[in-house]
Amino acid sequence: MRAVVYNGPRDVAVQDVPDARIERPTDVLVRITSTNICGSDLHMYEGRTDFPRGGVFGHENLGQVAEVGDAVDRVKAGDWVAIPFNIGCGFCKNCERGLSAFCLTTADRSVMPNMAGAAYGFADMGPYRGGQADLLRVPYGDYNCLKLPPDAEERQNDYVMLADIFPTGWHATELAGLRPGESIVIYGAGPVGLMAAHAAMIKGACMVMVVDRHPDRLRLAGSIGALPIDDSKGSAVDQVLELTNGIGADRGCECVGYQAHDPQGHEHPNMTMNDLVKSVKFTGGIGVVGVFTPQDPAPQDPLYKQGEIVFDHGLFWFKGQTIGVGQCNVKAYNRPLRDLISTGRAKPSFIVSHELPLGEAPTAYRHFDARDDGWTKVILKPAA
Ligand code: NAD
Ligand code: ZN
Structure with missing residues (x-):
């Protein structure tokens, strides 16, 4: 064959x-x-x-x-x-x-x-x-x-x-604890992020924000009624806070993984986790389906070694957020x-x-x- x-x-x-x-x-x-x-x-x-x-x-x-x-x-x-x-x-x-x-x-x-x-x-x-x-x-x-x-x-x-990917996108919203009427921000408008957005729309989220920088992918997010957020036009966190009256989204999903880009377009594995902690509200929930497996050799990032992602645990803790991770x-x-x-x-x-x-x-x-x-x-x- x-x-x-x-x-x-x-x-x-x-x-x-x-x-x-x-x-x-x-x-x-x-x-x-x-x-x-x-x-x-x-x-x-x-x-x-x-x-x-x-x-x-x-x-x-x-x-x-x-x-x-x-x-x-x-x-x-x-x-x-x-x-x-x-x-x-x-x-x-x-x-x-x-x-x-x-x-x-x-x-x-x-x-x-x-x-x-x-x-x-x-x-x-x-x-x-x-x-x-x-x-x-x-x-x-x-x-x-x-x-x-x-x-x-x-x-x-x-x-x-x-x-x-449809179950995986759905899983991301489950891990985040999404309930009808809540807002959600999804990092990544790849196939998985778009499926998370589709799931959130079906589940009755009041606002679904999708972050990426590829115009074609952001357009697809818009086509199902989500709000596209282009992070090449300014901080994604600032844009989410503005759309949520400074409070942050109720829920957030990570649908990128360790090859996330930073604002300059360089690979930066900690990027999305830190942005999620900042753009999700106090007591909000975060679901991570993007892959963060141990890497050898590690990407070019001093904070990342063998799968150890460094994100602001202090802020995460202070905000009383919850997190769920893993394969679907x-x-x-x-x-x-x-x-x-x-x-x-x-x-x-x-x-x-x-x-x-x-x-x-x-x-x-x-x-x-x-x-x-x-x-x-x-x-x-x-x-x-
Ligand atoms: P993809 O690489 O096509 O999509 C990722 C998207 O994220 C890209 O459009 C990219 O531009 C965007 N992106 C990069 N950096 C970003 C940032 N800082 N902020 C916002 N967006 C950013 O991949 P995919 O097929 O959509 O898969 C996404 C992730 O989900 C991968 O890590 C994949 O391995 C993982 N995955 C996990 C499961 C599971 O069971 N948990 C299942 C399937 C896929
Ligand atoms: Zn797959």
Whole structure:
């Protein structure tokens, strides 16, 4: 089968690899028809985080079931399914509590003895090959395949967002504690930030502010009724305070991660955390889904070493704020979010800028990585 293979920093190719196949009776084999490129792929693509050469990317996957193992009975060949990027077992202590991003069964404990959580197409998240390919093996398929309604094939560009970023954006607002009628500021108008904004609008926030500096991404934020804040035109914190009568937003979300830029456009990993503490009100809540994993070598910042982000804890404490962080437990959200899509209440495909055949993955990675104007979200279509 063909797959997007990593050959080194900023070097991916579509190559032939051995077919994915059923390896265990609980596996489901899915023929992938939509598979997204994610900001999380870029950490590995750019060589910021490790990824084995020859490994296959792709954790935002949707397709049609090709074959099921003997122990699978909820899904069958022909079903259209969205596949959470986390690989859970469904029966460990964490999965049972809905914490499927921290599954104890599927984790690779050679990474660290108490490791929890697994995903497709990441280093340190288990040996699971990604789905930017013709086929994907889905472990514990009964648990990990979300069945889709009859309009699945035509509306793949909406449903594929259930694999990661729509639940992740929703999760950011949950971690922040957003309630109807509250205001929220979202740092980052990438796909994840735009999904957080979409979630906040659906949840009934009174004001949704989205900070970035890419005009095309800010325009998309505006298109769903959010207030775009361009931080190249002046301090984001000042603009949020002005819009909230000097009080600050009730809630804030971090949807950027450690490669955040500072006002001069230089990479500054502490930037968004400090800005959140300042632009969220006293007693407000902050949800962090941007990735801040340990980095070796560390970015060019004296305050940042091996994942240690320095932010103003004193001010955070003084303001009595709360914070929630981490990977999204996709299983905790994807069923209701699927139903919001199928009834037309949610339309996460508004961020899609490109649908391209799998063979064009190297070009797509180049443009998405450069954040080139208009390249907001790319879906690769292996069947095209
Ligand atoms: P992206 O890189 O396309 O988007 C990030 C956006 O943030 C860019 O548009 C950039 O211009 C903007 N930005 C940079 N510095 C900023 C600053 N100081 N203030 C405001 N905006 C700033 O990536 P994405 O696909 O949207 O993903 C965002 C983050 O979410 C990444 O770190 C990704 O790894 C992470 N992520 C986490 C989860 C999870 O489960 N927690 C899931 C998916 C993605
Ligand atoms: Zn992703």
